[in-house]
Amino acid sequence: xxxxxxxxxxxxxxxxxxxxxxxxxxxxxxxxxxxxxxxxxxxxxxxxxxxxxxxxxxxxxxxxxxxxxxxxxxxxxxxxxxxxxxxxxxxxxxxxxxxxxxxxxxxxxxxxxxxxxxxxxxxxxxxxxxxxxxxxxxxxxxxxxxxxxxxxxxxxxxxxxxxxxxxxxxxxxxxxxxxxxxxxxxxxxxxxxxxxxxxxxxxxxxxxxxxxxxxxxxxxxxxxxxxxxxxxxxxxxxxxxxxxxxxxxxxx
Amino acid sequence: xxxxxxxxxxxxxxxxxxxxxxxxxxxxxxxxxxxxxxxxxxxxxxxxxxxxxxxxxxxxxxxxxxxxxxxxxxxxxxxxxxxxxxxxxxxxxxxxxxxxxxxxxxxxxxxxxxxxxxxxxxxxxxxxxxxxxxxxxxxxxxxxxxxxxxxxxxxxxxxxxxxxxxxxxxxxxxxxxxxxxxxxxxxxxxxxxxxxxxxxxxxxxxxxxxxxxxxxxxxxxxxxxxxxxxxxxxxxxxxxxxxxxxxxxxxx
DNA sequence: AAGTGGTCTAGACCACTTT
DNA sequence: AAGTGGTCTAGACCACTTC
Numbered sequence: 114x115x116x117x118x119x120x121x122x123x124x125x126x127x128x129x130x131x132x133x134x135x136x137x138x139x140x141x142x143x144x145x146x147x148x149x150x151x152x153x154x155x156x157x158x159x160x161x162x163x164x165x166x167x168x169x170x171x172x173x174x175x176x177x178x179x180x181x182x183x184x185x186x187x188x189x190x191x192x193x194x195x196x197x198x199x200x201x202x203x204x205x206x207x208x209x210x211x212x213x214x215x216x217x218x219x220x221x222x223x224x225x226x227x228x229x230x231x232x233x234x235x236x237x238x239x240x241x242x243x244x245x246x247x248x249x250x251x252x253x254x255x256x257x258x259x260x261x262x263x264x265x266x267x268x269x270x271x272x273x274x275x276x277x278x279x280x281x282x283x284x285x286x287x288x289x290x291x292x293x294x295x296x297x298x299x300x301x302x303x304x305x306x307x308x309x310x311x312x313x314x315x316x317x318x319x320x321x322x323x324x325x326x327x328x329x330x331x332x333x334x335x336x337x338x339x340x341x342x343x344x345x346x347x348x349x350x351x352x353x354x355x356x357x358x359x360x361x362x363x364x365x
Numbered sequence: 366x367x368x369x370x371x372x373x374x375x376x377x378x379x380x381x382x383x384x385x386x387x388x389x390x391x392x393x394x395x396x397x398x399x400x401x402x403x404x405x406x407x408x409x410x411x412x413x414x415x416x417x418x419x420x421x422x423x424x425x426x427x428x429x430x431x432x433x434x435x436x437x438x439x440x441x442x443x444x445x446x447x448x449x450x451x452x453x454x455x456x457x458x459x460x461x462x463x464x465x466x467x468x469x470x471x472x473x474x475x476x477x478x479x480x481x482x483x484x485x486x487x488x489x490x491x492x493x494x495x496x497x498x499x500x501x502x503x504x505x506x507x508x509x510x511x512x513x514x515x516x517x518x519x520x521x522x523x524x525x526x527x528x529x530x531x532x533x534x535x536x537x538x539x540x541x542x543x544x545x546x547x548x549x550x551x552x553x554x555x556x557x558x559x560x561x562x563x564x565x566x567x568x569x570x571x572x573x574x575x576x577x578x579x580x581x582x583x584x585x586x587x588x589x590x591x592x593x594x595x596x597x598x599x600x601x602x603x604x605x606x607x608x609x610x611x612x613x614x615x616x617x
Numbered sequence: 618a619a620g621t622g623g624t625c626t627a628g629a630c631c632a633c634t635t636t
Numbered sequence: 637a638a639g640t641g642g643t644c645t646a647g648a649c650c651a652c653t654t655c
Contacts, residue, residue, distance in 0.1 A: 192633035311607035312564040312582035330564035330582035355563040444652035
Protein backbone atom coordinates (compact mmCIF):
# COMPACT_ATOMS: atom_id res chain seq x y z
CA UNK A 114 0.00 0.00 0.00
CA UNK A 115 2.61 2.48 -1.07
CA UNK A 116 0.34 4.72 -3.07
CA UNK A 117 -3.00 6.02 -1.94
CA UNK A 118 -5.56 6.35 -4.68
CA UNK A 119 -8.09 6.87 -1.92
CA UNK A 120 -7.90 7.34 1.81
CA UNK A 121 -8.46 3.89 3.32
CA UNK A 122 -9.82 4.89 6.71
CA UNK A 123 -13.21 6.52 6.36
CA UNK A 124 -13.26 7.89 2.85
CA UNK A 125 -15.97 8.32 0.30
CA UNK A 126 -14.87 9.41 -3.11
CA UNK A 127 -12.30 12.03 -3.91
CA UNK A 128 -11.30 14.07 -0.86
CA UNK A 129 -12.55 17.60 -1.38
CA UNK A 130 -10.35 19.18 1.28
CA UNK A 131 -7.81 16.41 1.97
CA UNK A 132 -7.45 15.03 5.44
CA UNK A 133 -4.17 13.27 6.25
CA UNK A 134 -4.49 9.65 7.24
CA UNK A 135 -2.79 10.13 10.59
CA UNK A 136 -5.32 12.79 11.54
CA UNK A 137 -8.14 10.41 10.77
CA UNK A 138 -6.44 7.78 12.93
CA UNK A 139 -5.98 10.36 15.65
CA UNK A 140 -9.69 11.15 15.53
CA UNK A 141 -10.54 7.45 15.80
CA UNK A 142 -8.26 6.98 18.79
CA UNK A 143 -9.71 10.09 20.41
CA UNK A 144 -13.18 8.61 19.98
CA UNK A 145 -12.06 5.48 21.81
CA UNK A 146 -10.66 7.63 24.60
CA UNK A 147 -13.86 9.60 24.83
CA UNK A 148 -16.08 6.52 24.81
CA UNK A 149 -14.05 5.02 27.62
CA UNK A 150 -12.81 2.00 25.67
CA UNK A 151 -9.55 2.66 27.54
CA UNK A 152 -9.94 4.43 30.85
CA UNK A 153 -7.68 7.05 32.45
CA UNK A 154 -4.49 5.45 33.74
CA UNK A 155 -4.95 2.28 31.69
CA UNK A 156 -2.56 0.80 29.17
CA UNK A 157 -3.58 1.31 25.57
CA UNK A 158 -3.00 -1.16 22.74
CA UNK A 159 0.51 -1.07 21.31
CA UNK A 160 1.36 0.81 18.16
CA UNK A 161 1.64 -2.35 16.08
CA UNK A 162 -1.72 -3.53 17.37
CA UNK A 163 -3.40 -0.26 16.47
CA UNK A 164 -1.67 -0.25 13.10
CA UNK A 165 -3.18 -3.65 12.46
CA UNK A 166 -6.63 -2.59 13.57
CA UNK A 167 -6.68 0.49 11.37
CA UNK A 168 -4.83 -1.13 8.48
CA UNK A 169 -2.12 1.51 8.32
CA UNK A 170 1.61 1.47 8.95
CA UNK A 171 3.06 1.77 12.42
CA UNK A 172 4.57 5.10 11.45
CA UNK A 173 1.16 6.57 10.78
CA UNK A 174 -0.23 5.41 14.11
CA UNK A 175 2.91 6.77 15.66
CA UNK A 176 2.37 10.25 14.30
CA UNK A 177 -1.23 10.21 15.52
CA UNK A 178 -0.18 9.20 19.02
CA UNK A 179 2.64 11.75 18.97
CA UNK A 180 0.08 14.51 18.66
CA UNK A 181 -2.15 13.03 21.34
CA UNK A 182 0.86 12.90 23.66
CA UNK A 183 1.69 16.53 22.84
CA UNK A 184 -1.87 17.45 23.84
CA UNK A 185 -1.51 15.53 27.10
CA UNK A 186 -4.26 13.08 26.24
CA UNK A 187 -1.93 10.10 26.50
CA UNK A 188 1.45 9.40 28.02
CA UNK A 189 4.16 7.34 26.35
CA UNK A 190 6.55 5.25 28.37
CA UNK A 191 9.40 3.61 26.56
CA UNK A 192 9.47 -0.14 27.02
CA UNK A 193 6.08 -0.19 28.76
CA UNK A 194 3.53 1.23 26.38
CA UNK A 195 1.15 4.13 25.93
CA UNK A 196 -1.19 5.04 28.78
CA UNK A 197 -4.32 7.13 28.95
CA UNK A 198 -3.50 10.33 30.80
CA UNK A 199 -5.09 10.83 34.20
CA UNK A 200 -5.48 13.60 36.74
CA UNK A 201 -5.55 11.05 39.54
CA UNK A 202 -1.88 10.35 39.97
CA UNK A 203 0.80 12.31 38.18
CA UNK A 204 2.32 15.42 39.63
CA UNK A 205 0.92 17.05 36.48
CA UNK A 206 -1.24 18.50 39.17
CA UNK A 207 0.44 21.79 38.37
CA UNK A 208 -0.81 21.84 34.84
CA UNK A 209 -3.97 23.57 36.05
CA UNK A 210 -2.85 24.89 39.43
CA UNK A 211 -0.38 27.65 38.66
CA UNK A 212 -0.15 29.33 42.03
CA UNK A 213 3.33 28.90 43.45
CA UNK A 214 4.94 30.06 46.68
CA UNK A 215 7.29 33.02 46.24
CA UNK A 216 10.02 31.01 47.91
CA UNK A 217 10.57 27.31 48.37
CA UNK A 218 8.79 24.34 46.93
CA UNK A 219 5.03 24.03 46.47
CA UNK A 220 3.39 23.03 49.73
CA UNK A 221 0.61 20.49 50.01
CA UNK A 222 -2.69 22.27 50.39
CA UNK A 223 -5.68 21.79 52.62
CA UNK A 224 -9.19 21.88 51.36
CA UNK A 225 -12.27 23.22 53.09
CA UNK A 226 -15.64 23.07 51.40
CA UNK A 227 -17.83 25.99 52.34
CA UNK A 228 -20.84 25.19 50.25
CA UNK A 229 -22.05 22.48 47.89
CA UNK A 230 -25.49 22.64 46.41
CA UNK A 231 -27.57 22.54 43.28
CA UNK A 232 -29.09 25.60 41.72
CA UNK A 233 -30.42 26.95 38.47
CA UNK A 234 -27.76 28.44 36.28
CA UNK A 235 -27.65 32.24 36.25
CA UNK A 236 -27.52 33.72 32.77
CA UNK A 237 -23.81 34.41 32.86
CA UNK A 238 -22.93 30.88 34.03
CA UNK A 239 -25.25 29.33 31.49
CA UNK A 240 -23.67 31.32 28.70
CA UNK A 241 -20.12 30.27 29.57
CA UNK A 242 -21.09 26.61 30.07
CA UNK A 243 -23.18 26.61 26.92
CA UNK A 244 -26.32 25.68 28.84
CA UNK A 245 -29.80 27.12 28.84
CA UNK A 246 -30.42 29.75 31.48
CA UNK A 247 -32.08 28.00 34.40
CA UNK A 248 -30.58 24.56 33.75
CA UNK A 249 -29.45 22.71 36.84
CA UNK A 250 -25.84 23.22 37.90
CA UNK A 251 -23.76 22.03 40.82
CA UNK A 252 -22.34 24.93 42.77
CA UNK A 253 -19.25 24.49 44.92
CA UNK A 254 -17.47 26.99 47.09
CA UNK A 255 -14.24 26.16 48.84
CA UNK A 256 -11.18 27.62 50.50
CA UNK A 257 -7.69 26.21 49.99
CA UNK A 258 -4.89 26.86 52.42
CA UNK A 259 -1.13 26.55 52.23
CA UNK A 260 0.51 25.94 55.60
CA UNK A 261 -2.70 26.87 57.35
CA UNK A 262 -2.90 30.19 55.50
CA UNK A 263 -6.09 30.57 53.48
CA UNK A 264 -4.92 31.50 49.98
CA UNK A 265 -7.55 30.50 47.45
CA UNK A 266 -11.26 31.18 47.53
CA UNK A 267 -12.89 29.32 44.71
CA UNK A 268 -16.37 28.95 43.25
CA UNK A 269 -17.26 26.28 40.72
CA UNK A 270 -20.24 25.63 38.51
CA UNK A 271 -20.70 22.24 36.86
CA UNK A 272 -23.46 21.07 34.52
CA UNK A 273 -25.95 19.21 36.72
CA UNK A 274 -26.59 16.74 33.92
CA UNK A 275 -23.04 15.41 34.04
CA UNK A 276 -22.51 15.41 37.80
CA UNK A 277 -25.63 13.79 39.18
CA UNK A 278 -24.31 12.05 42.29
CA UNK A 279 -21.90 14.77 43.33
CA UNK A 280 -22.27 15.51 47.05
CA UNK A 281 -20.28 17.35 49.69
CA UNK A 282 -19.46 14.03 51.38
CA UNK A 283 -18.02 12.58 48.19
CA UNK A 284 -15.90 15.70 47.70
CA UNK A 285 -14.58 15.68 51.24
CA UNK A 286 -13.61 12.03 51.34
CA UNK A 287 -11.85 12.09 47.98
CA UNK A 288 -8.13 12.68 48.21
CA UNK A 289 -6.31 14.45 45.43
CA UNK A 290 -7.36 17.01 42.86
CA UNK A 291 -11.06 17.36 42.04
CA UNK A 292 -10.33 16.62 38.41
CA UNK A 293 -9.33 13.12 39.51
CA UNK A 294 -12.75 12.64 41.08
CA UNK A 295 -14.50 14.03 38.05
CA UNK A 296 -12.81 11.63 35.66
CA UNK A 297 -13.05 8.49 37.80
CA UNK A 298 -16.56 8.95 39.21
CA UNK A 299 -18.31 10.94 36.53
CA UNK A 300 -16.44 9.98 33.38
CA UNK A 301 -15.67 13.58 32.54
CA UNK A 302 -12.06 14.36 31.83
CA UNK A 303 -10.84 17.95 31.64
CA UNK A 304 -8.33 18.31 28.85
CA UNK A 305 -7.99 22.01 28.24
CA UNK A 306 -8.96 25.31 29.82
CA UNK A 307 -8.77 29.03 29.23
CA UNK A 308 -8.29 31.53 32.02
CA UNK A 309 -9.01 35.24 32.14
CA UNK A 310 -7.07 36.91 34.89
CA UNK A 311 -7.75 40.25 36.53
CA UNK A 312 -6.87 42.17 39.65
CA UNK A 313 -9.81 42.91 41.93
CA UNK A 314 -10.38 44.30 45.41
CA UNK A 315 -11.39 41.88 48.17
CA UNK A 316 -15.08 42.23 49.03
CA UNK A 317 -16.59 41.37 52.39
CA UNK A 318 -16.83 37.63 51.64
CA UNK A 319 -13.31 37.35 50.27
CA UNK A 320 -12.04 39.36 53.20
CA UNK A 321 -13.61 36.93 55.64
CA UNK A 322 -12.56 33.68 53.99
CA UNK A 323 -9.05 34.74 53.05
CA UNK A 324 -8.45 36.71 56.23
CA UNK A 325 -7.37 39.87 54.48
CA UNK A 326 -8.60 43.44 54.77
CA UNK A 327 -11.43 44.50 52.55
CA UNK A 328 -10.08 46.17 49.44
CA UNK A 329 -6.89 44.08 49.40
CA UNK A 330 -5.87 43.44 45.79
CA UNK A 331 -6.52 39.84 44.78
CA UNK A 332 -5.92 37.88 41.63
CA UNK A 333 -9.16 36.82 40.02
CA UNK A 334 -8.95 33.88 37.61
CA UNK A 335 -12.04 32.90 35.66
CA UNK A 336 -11.55 29.48 34.11
CA UNK A 337 -13.62 27.59 31.59
CA UNK A 338 -12.57 23.95 31.22
CA UNK A 339 -13.28 21.74 28.25
CA UNK A 340 -13.49 18.03 27.67
CA UNK A 341 -13.37 16.08 24.40
CA UNK A 342 -14.91 17.89 21.48
CA UNK A 343 -14.26 21.29 23.00
CA UNK A 344 -17.29 20.91 25.19
CA UNK A 345 -17.32 23.29 28.17
CA UNK A 346 -17.87 21.35 31.41
CA UNK A 347 -16.66 23.59 34.21
CA UNK A 348 -16.71 27.23 35.17
CA UNK A 349 -14.41 28.22 37.97
CA UNK A 350 -13.82 31.59 39.54
CA UNK A 351 -10.87 31.76 41.87
CA UNK A 352 -9.63 34.56 44.09
CA UNK A 353 -5.97 34.24 44.96
CA UNK A 354 -4.20 36.02 47.74
CA UNK A 355 -0.83 36.91 46.24
CA UNK A 356 0.93 38.17 49.33
CA UNK A 357 3.21 35.14 49.45
CA UNK A 358 2.33 33.40 46.21
CA UNK A 359 2.27 34.21 42.52
CA UNK A 360 0.66 32.89 39.39
CA UNK A 361 3.38 31.32 37.27
CA UNK A 362 3.18 31.35 33.51
CA UNK A 363 5.63 30.10 30.93
CA UNK A 364 5.59 31.96 27.63
CA UNK A 365 7.04 29.89 24.87
CA UNK B 366 23.95 4.00 6.51
CA UNK B 367 21.23 1.88 8.01
CA UNK B 368 23.04 0.92 11.17
CA UNK B 369 24.91 3.28 13.42
CA UNK B 370 27.92 1.73 15.07
CA UNK B 371 28.80 5.23 16.16
CA UNK B 372 27.02 8.54 16.07
CA UNK B 373 28.24 10.24 12.90
CA UNK B 374 27.66 13.88 13.82
CA UNK B 375 29.98 14.92 16.60
CA UNK B 376 30.82 11.71 18.39
CA UNK B 377 33.90 10.52 20.17
CA UNK B 378 33.92 6.93 21.23
CA UNK B 379 31.02 5.00 22.68
CA UNK B 380 28.16 7.25 23.77
CA UNK B 381 27.91 7.06 27.53
CA UNK B 382 24.41 8.52 27.79
CA UNK B 383 23.13 8.19 24.22
CA UNK B 384 22.06 11.26 22.35
CA UNK B 385 19.73 10.72 19.38
CA UNK B 386 21.07 11.86 16.04
CA UNK B 387 18.19 14.23 15.39
CA UNK B 388 18.89 16.03 18.64
CA UNK B 389 22.49 16.53 17.64
CA UNK B 390 21.32 17.90 14.30
CA UNK B 391 18.87 20.13 16.12
CA UNK B 392 21.69 21.49 18.26
CA UNK B 393 23.79 22.19 15.16
CA UNK B 394 20.95 24.02 13.46
CA UNK B 395 20.31 26.00 16.64
CA UNK B 396 23.95 27.03 16.65
CA UNK B 397 23.58 28.36 13.13
CA UNK B 398 20.50 30.29 14.18
CA UNK B 399 22.29 31.72 17.18
CA UNK B 400 25.38 32.69 15.21
CA UNK B 401 23.24 34.48 12.69
CA UNK B 402 24.14 32.29 9.71
CA UNK B 403 20.47 32.68 8.81
CA UNK B 404 18.83 35.82 10.13
CA UNK B 405 15.28 36.33 11.45
CA UNK B 406 12.79 36.27 8.61
CA UNK B 407 15.22 34.65 6.17
CA UNK B 408 14.75 31.44 4.24
CA UNK B 409 16.76 28.53 5.58
CA UNK B 410 18.34 25.77 3.49
CA UNK B 411 15.90 23.08 2.44
CA UNK B 412 15.63 19.79 4.27
CA UNK B 413 17.44 17.87 1.55
CA UNK B 414 20.22 20.42 1.56
CA UNK B 415 20.67 20.17 5.31
CA UNK B 416 20.48 16.39 5.12
CA UNK B 417 23.37 16.51 2.67
CA UNK B 418 25.38 18.89 4.79
CA UNK B 419 25.02 16.79 7.92
CA UNK B 420 25.21 13.45 6.14
CA UNK B 421 21.96 12.15 7.54
CA UNK B 422 18.63 11.24 6.00
CA UNK B 423 15.98 13.83 5.28
CA UNK B 424 13.74 12.24 7.89
CA UNK B 425 16.27 12.94 10.60
CA UNK B 426 16.64 16.58 9.62
CA UNK B 427 12.89 16.72 9.47
CA UNK B 428 12.46 15.57 13.05
CA UNK B 429 15.02 18.13 14.21
CA UNK B 430 13.23 20.95 12.40
CA UNK B 431 9.86 19.70 13.69
CA UNK B 432 11.01 20.36 17.22
CA UNK B 433 12.45 23.75 16.35
CA UNK B 434 9.12 24.67 14.77
CA UNK B 435 7.28 23.50 17.89
CA UNK B 436 9.50 25.80 19.93
CA UNK B 437 8.74 28.70 17.60
CA UNK B 438 12.36 29.08 16.52
CA UNK B 439 11.52 28.48 12.88
CA UNK B 440 8.40 28.55 10.75
CA UNK B 441 7.60 26.00 8.06
CA UNK B 442 5.67 26.97 4.95
CA UNK B 443 4.62 24.21 2.63
CA UNK B 444 5.89 24.71 -0.88
CA UNK B 445 8.09 27.64 0.11
CA UNK B 446 10.56 26.46 2.69
CA UNK B 447 11.54 26.91 6.32
CA UNK B 448 12.07 30.42 7.66
CA UNK B 449 13.77 31.76 10.73
CA UNK B 450 11.11 33.04 13.10
CA UNK B 451 10.97 36.78 13.69
CA UNK B 452 9.21 39.17 16.03
CA UNK B 453 9.25 41.85 13.35
CA UNK B 454 6.30 40.80 11.26
CA UNK B 455 3.96 38.02 12.26
CA UNK B 456 0.89 38.70 14.32
CA UNK B 457 2.55 36.29 16.76
CA UNK B 458 2.74 39.57 18.54
CA UNK B 459 0.33 38.08 21.02
CA UNK B 460 2.69 35.34 22.02
CA UNK B 461 4.15 37.65 24.65
CA UNK B 462 1.41 40.27 24.98
CA UNK B 463 -1.45 38.48 26.67
CA UNK B 464 -3.60 41.43 27.65
CA UNK B 465 -6.87 41.35 25.75
CA UNK B 466 -9.89 43.63 25.76
CA UNK B 467 -12.89 42.19 27.64
CA UNK B 468 -14.98 42.67 24.53
CA UNK B 469 -14.12 42.99 20.88
CA UNK B 470 -10.88 42.48 19.03
CA UNK B 471 -7.46 43.58 20.23
CA UNK B 472 -6.93 47.25 19.48
CA UNK B 473 -3.70 48.69 18.18
CA UNK B 474 -1.80 50.32 21.00
CA UNK B 475 0.07 53.55 21.40
CA UNK B 476 3.43 53.80 22.99
CA UNK B 477 4.81 56.58 25.14
CA UNK B 478 8.31 56.39 26.50
CA UNK B 479 8.62 58.05 29.87
CA UNK B 480 12.23 57.38 30.59
CA UNK B 481 15.22 55.77 28.90
CA UNK B 482 18.59 55.79 30.56
CA UNK B 483 21.54 53.77 31.70
CA UNK B 484 22.14 52.86 35.27
CA UNK B 485 23.94 50.38 37.46
CA UNK B 486 21.95 47.25 38.11
CA UNK B 487 20.35 47.07 41.54
CA UNK B 488 20.96 43.79 43.33
CA UNK B 489 17.53 42.36 42.53
CA UNK B 490 17.79 43.19 38.83
CA UNK B 491 21.32 41.83 38.64
CA UNK B 492 20.25 38.59 40.24
CA UNK B 493 17.39 37.98 37.81
CA UNK B 494 19.47 38.93 34.76
CA UNK B 495 22.40 36.88 35.99
CA UNK B 496 24.68 39.93 36.08
CA UNK B 497 26.99 41.29 38.72
CA UNK B 498 25.44 43.87 40.98
CA UNK B 499 26.44 47.28 39.61
CA UNK B 500 26.82 46.17 35.99
CA UNK B 501 25.46 48.61 33.43
CA UNK B 502 21.85 48.11 32.39
CA UNK B 503 19.50 50.01 30.11
CA UNK B 504 16.41 51.13 31.95
CA UNK B 505 13.20 51.87 30.07
CA UNK B 506 9.88 53.08 31.39
CA UNK B 507 6.87 53.42 29.15
CA UNK B 508 3.11 53.65 29.09
CA UNK B 509 0.96 51.83 26.56
CA UNK B 510 -2.56 52.91 25.75
CA UNK B 511 -5.49 51.23 24.07
CA UNK B 512 -7.87 53.67 22.43
CA UNK B 513 -6.25 56.53 24.25
CA UNK B 514 -6.74 54.84 27.63
CA UNK B 515 -3.46 54.25 29.46
CA UNK B 516 -3.48 50.56 30.35
CA UNK B 517 0.06 49.31 30.78
CA UNK B 518 2.86 50.87 32.81
CA UNK B 519 6.03 48.99 32.11
CA UNK B 520 9.62 49.06 33.30
CA UNK B 521 12.40 47.17 31.54
CA UNK B 522 15.98 46.37 32.37
CA UNK B 523 18.35 45.13 29.67
CA UNK B 524 22.01 44.14 29.99
CA UNK B 525 24.00 47.21 28.92
CA UNK B 526 26.59 44.95 27.33
CA UNK B 527 24.12 43.68 24.72
CA UNK B 528 22.26 46.92 24.01
CA UNK B 529 25.01 49.49 23.53
CA UNK B 530 23.43 51.84 21.00
CA UNK B 531 19.92 51.76 22.42
CA UNK B 532 18.53 55.29 22.72
CA UNK B 533 15.14 56.85 23.28
CA UNK B 534 15.16 58.18 19.70
CA UNK B 535 15.73 54.73 18.26
CA UNK B 536 12.90 53.33 20.39
CA UNK B 537 10.47 56.05 19.40
CA UNK B 538 11.10 55.86 15.67
CA UNK B 539 10.87 52.07 15.51
CA UNK B 540 7.44 50.78 14.62
CA UNK B 541 6.28 47.44 15.91
CA UNK B 542 7.09 45.43 19.01
CA UNK B 543 10.34 46.15 20.85
CA UNK B 544 11.41 42.56 20.40
CA UNK B 545 11.56 43.27 16.69
CA UNK B 546 14.01 46.09 17.30
CA UNK B 547 16.05 43.97 19.66
CA UNK B 548 16.51 41.17 17.17
CA UNK B 549 17.17 43.32 14.10
CA UNK B 550 19.39 46.00 15.63
CA UNK B 551 21.04 44.19 18.49
CA UNK B 552 21.05 40.59 17.34
CA UNK B 553 19.29 39.41 20.45
CA UNK B 554 16.22 37.31 19.89
CA UNK B 555 13.81 36.56 22.74
CA UNK B 556 12.79 32.93 22.61
CA UNK B 557 11.08 32.15 25.85
CA UNK B 558 9.98 33.89 29.02
CA UNK B 559 8.55 33.18 32.43
CA UNK B 560 6.09 35.48 34.15
CA UNK B 561 5.16 35.77 37.80
CA UNK B 562 1.81 37.47 38.21
CA UNK B 563 0.43 39.15 41.29
CA UNK B 564 -2.25 41.60 42.29
CA UNK B 565 -0.97 44.85 43.76
CA UNK B 566 -2.36 48.22 44.76
CA UNK B 567 -1.58 51.22 42.56
CA UNK B 568 1.02 53.48 44.15
CA UNK B 569 1.36 57.19 43.46
CA UNK B 570 3.34 56.71 40.25
CA UNK B 571 1.04 54.04 38.83
CA UNK B 572 -1.93 56.14 39.79
CA UNK B 573 -0.57 59.06 37.81
CA UNK B 574 0.48 57.22 34.67
CA UNK B 575 -2.53 54.93 34.44
CA UNK B 576 -5.02 57.55 35.57
CA UNK B 577 -6.52 55.42 38.30
CA UNK B 578 -7.06 56.10 41.98
CA UNK B 579 -4.27 55.18 44.34
CA UNK B 580 -4.90 51.74 45.79
CA UNK B 581 -6.69 50.48 42.70
CA UNK B 582 -5.93 46.76 42.22
CA UNK B 583 -3.55 46.21 39.30
CA UNK B 584 -2.07 43.14 37.73
CA UNK B 585 1.67 43.00 38.22
CA UNK B 586 3.59 40.78 35.77
CA UNK B 587 7.29 40.26 36.31
CA UNK B 588 8.85 38.74 33.21
CA UNK B 589 12.28 37.32 32.62
CA UNK B 590 13.02 36.66 28.94
CA UNK B 591 15.62 34.29 27.59
CA UNK B 592 17.51 33.94 24.36
CA UNK B 593 19.44 30.96 22.98
CA UNK B 594 21.09 28.85 25.61
CA UNK B 595 18.59 29.90 28.27
CA UNK B 596 20.45 33.13 28.77
CA UNK B 597 18.39 35.79 30.55
CA UNK B 598 18.40 39.04 28.55
CA UNK B 599 15.44 41.05 29.75
CA UNK B 600 13.66 41.84 32.96
CA UNK B 601 10.29 43.46 32.61
CA UNK B 602 7.84 44.58 35.24
CA UNK B 603 4.43 45.53 33.97
CA UNK B 604 1.43 46.97 35.75
CA UNK B 605 -1.83 46.30 33.95
CA UNK B 606 -5.07 48.08 34.52
CA UNK B 607 -7.66 45.33 34.27
CA UNK B 608 -10.81 47.42 34.33
CA UNK B 609 -11.54 46.71 30.68
CA UNK B 610 -8.88 44.13 29.87
CA UNK B 611 -7.77 40.76 31.13
CA UNK B 612 -4.71 38.57 30.98
CA UNK B 613 -5.56 35.60 28.81
CA UNK B 614 -3.97 32.22 29.43
CA UNK B 615 -4.54 28.91 27.73
CA UNK B 616 -4.01 25.86 29.90
CA UNK B 617 -3.35 22.78 27.86
C1' DA C 618 8.31 21.68 -14.65
C1' DA C 619 10.88 22.05 -10.63
C1' DG C 620 11.42 22.72 -5.80
C1' DT C 621 9.63 22.76 -1.13
C1' DG C 622 7.53 20.84 2.89
C1' DG C 623 3.93 17.00 4.20
C1' DT C 624 2.40 12.17 4.26
C1' DC C 625 2.93 7.24 4.12
C1' DT C 626 5.22 2.99 3.91
C1' DA C 627 8.45 -0.87 5.06
C1' DG C 628 12.08 -2.42 7.38
C1' DA C 629 16.11 -2.35 10.47
C1' DC C 630 18.01 -1.52 14.71
C1' DC C 631 18.31 0.71 19.54
C1' DA C 632 16.91 1.58 24.45
C1' DC C 633 14.08 0.21 27.98
C1' DT C 634 11.00 -2.82 30.70
C1' DT C 635 9.15 -7.10 31.96
C1' DT C 636 8.98 -12.09 31.93
C1' DA D 637 13.85 -13.59 25.18
C1' DA D 638 10.02 -10.98 24.02
C1' DG D 639 7.47 -6.80 23.77
C1' DT D 640 7.19 -1.77 23.81
C1' DG D 641 8.22 2.78 22.34
C1' DG D 642 12.25 5.50 20.00
C1' DT D 643 15.42 6.28 16.14
C1' DC D 644 17.00 6.12 11.45
C1' DT D 645 16.86 5.14 6.70
C1' DA D 646 15.25 5.03 1.78
C1' DG D 647 11.96 5.76 -1.34
C1' DA D 648 7.43 6.97 -3.19
C1' DC D 649 3.89 10.09 -3.72
C1' DC D 650 0.95 14.33 -2.45
C1' DA D 651 -0.05 19.35 -1.79
C1' DC D 652 1.54 23.77 -2.42
C1' DT D 653 4.30 27.54 -4.43
C1' DT D 654 7.03 29.53 -7.87
C1' DC D 655 9.10 29.82 -12.32
